[in-house]
Amino acid sequence: MTLGEAYEQFERLNPIAEALVKERIRGTRKGLPDEQNYSHSLRVQRLVMDCHHWDDPDHDVFLAALLHDVIEDGGVTFEELQAMGFTSRTIDLVRLCTHPLAVENSTERWTLMMAKLVEARDDDAWRIKLADLTDNLRQSVGLTPENRKFMVEVKAPLMLRLTERYIFIEEAWRVLWREMEKQRKEMAI
16 A cells, blocks of 8 residues: 555544544543543544654554544444454554453453553554553543552553663653653642
8 A cells, every 4th residue: 555545544534433432432531520531532643643753654553543442432343443444453453452341350451451462562552552541641630549549650650661662652652751750749749
């Protein structure tokens, strides 16, 4: 596929992905009643795009960043994404960034997803999860103190440690590190 064809495909699929996210990811963010849940997905896509080297845009990564929560939070299936015309690469990235739905305990779900990411060794999936956690940290004031502490003291440091080897996503790593430090300072107040 040429760069022009890839861009045309992105221009066709991005509005579909955005409409799907807005339609299926309902409600408001935890502890933030004025914040629509789907806004998180839009911000994650923007973070991924902002940290990407534009000399070689990867539209599958951009679409997967937007769709990263649509399975677990929107009840969409991977088969539906395929039927809508999303590439197997986009769907694979969404799959890597999706918690195992059959597991009830949220900490266990997150741990299993992280193990899946480590095993897959997919740099693009890591980029999406770094952006996801960065945005979640930025919105962590709406969480319970216990959940916020877990995010700042366990999730963020673990993600940073696991992604140290990814030099080319250094900017995404720095953004998450700065946000984690900011949240730590706010929690200490």
